Amino acid sequence: MRKPPAIREPAHVPLAHVLRGGVTEGVHYGSVVALAADGSVEFQVGDIEAAFYPHSALKPLQTVGMLRAGLELDSELLALSAASHSGEDRHVAGALRILATAGLGEDDLRNPPDLPYDPVLRDEWLSEGRSASRLAQNCSGKHAAMLVTTQLLGWSVEDYLDPWHPLQQELAETVEDLTGQSIARVTVDGCGAPLFSVSLRGLAQALSRIASAAEDSAEGRVAAAMREHPKMVAGERRDVSRLMCSIPGLLAKDGFEAVQVVALPDGRAIGVKIADGSDRARMPVTAAALAAIGISPSLLAEFAYAPVLAGGGAVGGLRVTGELAARAAAAATPT
Numbered sequence: 001m002r003k004p005p006a007i008r009e010p011a012h013v014p015l016a017h018v019l020r021g022g023v024t025e026g027v028h029y030g031s032v033v034a035l036a037a038d039g040s041v042e043f044q045v046g047d048i049e050a051a052f053y054p055h056s057a058l059k060p061l062q063t064v065g066m067l068r069a070g071l072e073l074d075s076e077l078l079a080l081s082a083a084s085h086s087g088e089d090r091h092v093a094g095a096l097r098i099l100a101t102a103g104l105g106e107d108d109l110r111n112p113p114d115l116p117y118d119p120v121l122r123d124e125w126l127s128e129g130r131s132a133s134r135l136a137q138n139c140s141g142k143h144a145a146m147l148v149t150t151q152l153l154g155w156s157v158e159d160y161l162d163p164w165h166p167l168q169q170e171l172a173e174t175v176e177d178l179t180g181q182s183i184a185r186v187t188v189d190g191c192g193a194p195l196f197s198v199s200l201r202g203l204a205q206a207l208s209r210i211a212s213a214a215e216d217s218a219e220g221r222v223a224a225a226m227r228e229h230p231k232m233v234a235g236e237r238r239d240v241s242r243l244m245c246s247i248p249g250l251l252a253k254d255g256f257e258a259v260q261v262v263a264l265p266d267g268r269a270i271g272v273k274i275a276d277g278s279d280r281a282r283m284p285v286t287a288a289a290l291a292a293i294g295i296s297p298s299l300l301a302e303f304a305y306a307p308v309l310a311g312g313g314a315v316g317g318l319r320v321t322g323e324l325a326a327r328a329a330a331a332a333t334p335t
Contacts (some may be wrong), residue, residue: 087116
């Protein structure tokens with residue numbers, strides 16, 4: 001196992017320009033890593049070894065850890081355990097189904113109440129006078145699975161979010177195993193669960209291992225669940241779910257502060273971190289990185305562009321720049 005990544009200011013580089021009326025109005029900095037099928041670094045842009053927090057991009061790893069500990073759920077609910085869901089009816093009902101397998105309910109959850117993540121659903125809830133709910137909060141599937149795993153193993157339920165709780169220690173060990181490196185630091189994520197700091201390279205390596213794992217392994221079961229139920233992983237209108245539907249076999253997971261990781265069944269993987277946390281740059285940069293490793297631009301067209309809107313129309317957009325743009329263009333040029 002490698003040492004923990006260094007805690008330092010990351011050496012991010014320009015990844016995308018924000019163009020308005022032909023003028024560069026802003027620049028999104030960040031870092032990208034692309035792994036080959038054998039796990040080696042095919043290319044990197046920026047700083048892929050500094051410690052950072054993947055946020056919800058860790059959920060597939062945590063779900064693997066719960067399976068290793070003895071959790072048993074059907075594939076739809078496994079996908080929800082690895083999800084940052086939109087708060088659709090299927091997501092809320094699925095979280096309740098997970099809890100019911102251990103005779104638990106919403107009151108046992110310790111994630112914060114929230115409105116649905118999907119803005120359309122959020123507006124609907126508000127117009128109907130509905131209040132925030134722990135089940136609607138986007139991490140409820142993970143929390144429900146954590147509670148069920150905890151109860152299954154006879155551990156205390158009330159403090160399942162404590163970093164020193166046996167469950168969280170098990171999950172930390174799984175994160176270290178899959179990333180191949182020690183955790184640099186532990187803090188608290190927005191949902192209240194422990195958040196582990198790894199490197200961008202380590203995160204990509206972990207999803208690569210999950211995507212390419214044997215079907216009967218814990219990793220393989222999580223991969224199969226996410227592939228079978230991409231709309232449980234995010235939602236009907238979410239780019240993560242659409243990307244998984246567009247590219248056969250692809251696994252994709254996003255995280256707060258503009259983190260994205262994707263992996264293919266052959267082990268190739270991409271990790272993206274946008275420095276300023278802006279979500280609008282996350283998917284165009286990811287699409288460019290996928291193009292750079294040979295994914296057909298026709299499969300990536302809807303993800304490769306983010307418009308700048310004004311006065312009821314588009315007046316510009318995001319354009320990937322620098323080495324990443326050059327690699328994507330070279331890969332798309334016939335030889």
